[in-house]
Amino acid sequence: MDLFEYQGKQYFARFGIAVSPGDVADTVDEAVAVAERIGYPVVVKAQVKVGGRGKAGGVKLANDIDEVRLHAGNILGLDIKGHVVHRVWIERSSDIAKEYYASFTLDRPNKTHLGMLSAQGGVEIEVVAEENPDAIAFLQIDPVRGLDVATARRWVAEAELDEAAREQTAQLLVKLYDCYTTGDCDLAEINPLILTPDGNVHALDAKVTLDENASYRHPEWDEFRATETEDPREKMAKEKGLNYIGLDGTVGIIANGAGLAMSTLDVVNQVGGTAANFLDIGGGANADVMAAALEVINADPKVKSIFVNIFGGITRVDEVAKGVLEALARVSISSPIVLRLDGTNAIEGRAILAPHLNERLITEPTMLDAARTAVNLANA
Amino acid sequence: MSIFVDENTKVIVQGLTGSQGRFHGLRNRDYGTKIVGGVTPGKGGSDVDGVPVFNSVKEAVEATGATASFIAVPPKFASAAILEAAEGGIALIVCITEGIPAHDEAVTFNRLVEEYPGVRLIGPNCPGIISPGKCNIGITSGDIALAGGPVGVVSRSGTLTYQALHELSQHGIGQTTCVGIGGDPVPGTNFIDCLAAFQADPETKAVMMIGEIGGSEEERAAEWIKINMTKPIVSYIAGVTAPPGRKMGHAGAIISGSKGTAQAKMDALAAAGVFVCLNPTEAGEKMVEIVKAL
Incomplete structure (x- = not known):
């Protein structure tokens, strides 16, 4: 979850990081x-x-x-x-003597945390990285050991921050690292971090991305969630606990697993269609989840056909099949549904659907066949 | 031969008394995997369908001689479970848990490397590992895999792992081992670990590699392949049509700029001599060609 600047500043303030009033x-x-x-x-x-x-x-x-x-x-x-x-x-408004850049994020290839600090702040760090890479002091941080103030002091010197800013910045970086780790951020970035003419260092901007997986231990994040302005389809999906992203096409997509859902988008695209959404119903999807997924897609007026692509692992295909029938009994779905069902309990699942199949509820043996059928229906 | 597991691998299930652990643990046993025990604190002395339950990994290892653990516990408890397994003497940990905070994963991974250097972690947030006909640890449906090789499979995505197995098995092509490494930001085992093991395994003649958008693991693998891999590789990368800047499902799947896009990964792999296909079906068909020509 990305925070607005003001939320990022409020979050920083919780960790004792100085921000403008x-x-x-x-x-x-x-x-x-x-x-x-x-x-x-x-x-x-x-x-x-x-x-x-x-x-x-x-x-x-x-x-x-x-x-x-x-x-x-x-x-x-x-x-x-x-x-x-x-x-x-x-x-x-703050008087600005110098603008710096500071951030922490995960260094995925090295499986450590990565701190970036630069005396050239106030511009996009990507531009600095490209034009003058030596102007960024990188710091690899072992997640087990963390960042102490002695290391932060060496780091601000290496980044060649102005003398007047160094001690305050070192202290601030330790707090920012604390915010990044105990605050469960994917990214905590200050650009610019400023030095004022009277010698004070504080954050003039805040860019914070929170790790949704950690939300169980952060009840205070609820207020951030409340302000998320989003696509009404995405809002409805979120209320139903679904992982949904709205797109502009005509084939509604329901799949289990992020990889399979992305692959479903790719295949629909390859056979000449366009996806209306990305929707991963996740592992262990049951009848309620499937019903909710169909309802969300049904609410999208652009959708002309629905492609349900399930490969059961944790998800049991018989549960999915029951969910489809329950959903159809509960709400009237305006588009035809094409299903491709494989994996755990697929035989049982297909048997459950068999007596209900018609021109608006179709099963296909493979992902590619199902994509073609769904796209043909959408383009008809 | 298989990599990381074989028909003699003894496995305990951490979380066997939970619904997921029970369902998949017993399913793994039915497949023929040597599931020798379960671990749930406070439930030692009981059993799950005849599988003895212990209070700790240490007790379970002492009583059963297990060398592998299948972790099926909620995200809150997963990091502690992984470290307990390592501490208890387990050499191979397979963690299927989805939704572990990234910072917990980073700390756990580094503690494993520093304190238990011989331990291999597969996952978290992965389908597990299956060596068809020998051992299945995790949530992969055993009946979609086919024993006998000659293809090794490594995949970052859960359901696409099943899709890949399915495509191969339908064509009558068996697998030596299939490793689902998971799509989380800090995977215990990466593409290169698996590719190196497949390269060293005499029974594996070709490899199918399934990637997805986000991160740079595929690009790093491509660099490694160029120098070290002599066996043919067929690859599919999911997310060609994913809109930039959107997070699709899990942290592994973030596109930032050009790096991490499906196209960048496909280009890097193609430049390393990998056969890059546009969908799982095409990847299966390409592998048929390669296996026929072996």
Whole structure:
């Protein structure tokens, strides 16, 4: 789960990381109230989960109440690369002496954590990595040992941060690492991390991605989840506990396992169709899950046919078959369904469906055959 | 021959008394796997359909001589279970658990490497390992695999592992061993580990490798293949049509920029001399050609 900037800053603050004082606003009047409270000048920042908002006019400096009114009015409702701004973050403007970059993420090939620190912040780190790779100080961190302040001190020196910033940054990096690990982040990034002319270091931006697998030990994440603006189809799927991503095609896809679901998209595409969605019903799918999956896909008006591709492992095919029949009994599905069933208890599953097959409920022996049939139905 | 397991491998099931552990553990036993015990703290002395249950891995190993463990416990308990298995003297750990936090996996993996260097972990979040006719540890349906070789299978995706076995078996092509390494960010065993074992195994004549978008394991494998692999490899990478920047199911499947895309992986593998196919069926057909020409 990606956090908005303001949520990232709130999350950082929990771990003692210094951020600019500020608050959120959903209306121009709220924006004015926040600005009056924290004092001018302020920065009005669009809260969208996409990069490049500055260039798109989503970040503006306001010196007084009229400017706050003007900028908040322009930014709220602004469309930034398809993301409409519903909320702004108003924070006290900071004087900037230097901009740095700091992040922690998992180094998958090395199976360690990777810290990146650079004295060249404020620009995209990918650009720095390409044009001036020596400007980034990489630090491999053994997850068992973690990051101590002595190591962080050597690291800030290696990155050639200004002397005045080093000790504070070293302390901040230890806190950021704590946020990254005990806070279960896939990514914790500050860009820019700034040094002010009066010698203070703090986070001017926050990019945080949380590891959903750890949500069982983070009840505080519920508030982040509540603000997730998403495709209504995805919202409905999430409420039903399904792993769904909306796409633009006409063949609804239900498969078990992320790999098989992706492969199903590929095969539908190869035989001339387009997928309406990615939907992985996961391991151990039962009748309720299948019914929920069919309901979500049925709610998508673009769907012209539904391809159910199941290879049973943990998932038992007889359960899937029962689920399809139960779903059909519960809701009226407007598109024909093409099923391909293999794996655990496939024979039993096919037998359960056999008496119910007709031109709107079809089984095919292979994945490729089923894809062709589903695509033909969708394109008819 | 098979890799990592054989007909003599003695296996315990951590979580045998749970619904998953029971279903798959007994199914593995029915397949012919030597399931010699189960472990559930507090339930020692009982049994599951005749399989004795112990309170700890250590007790189970002492009583049965098991060398492998099948872990089927919820994500909260999985890391502790893996370390308990290593501590208890298990050499091969197969963990099917899905949904373990990435930070737990990172710590567990590094503790295994540092404290128990001889231990192999397969998974987590994987279907397990099957050497058809000899041993099946995990959730793969035994009847989709075919004994006798000559193909080794290694896959990062669960259900695509079954698909790959199915494609081969339908054509009458057997498998020496099939390893599902799982799609999590920190897998215990990677493509290169399996490819090296297949390269060294005299009965494995060709390898089918199933990858997916995200990470760079396939690209790293391609580099290794170029230098070390003499046996033919057929590959399929899932996710060619996946939209960029979206997370499809698990952490392994994130695309970031061009690196990690299906196309980048396919290009890297093709450049290493791998036969890259566009779907599992095509991969099966290509393997038929290769096996016929052996």
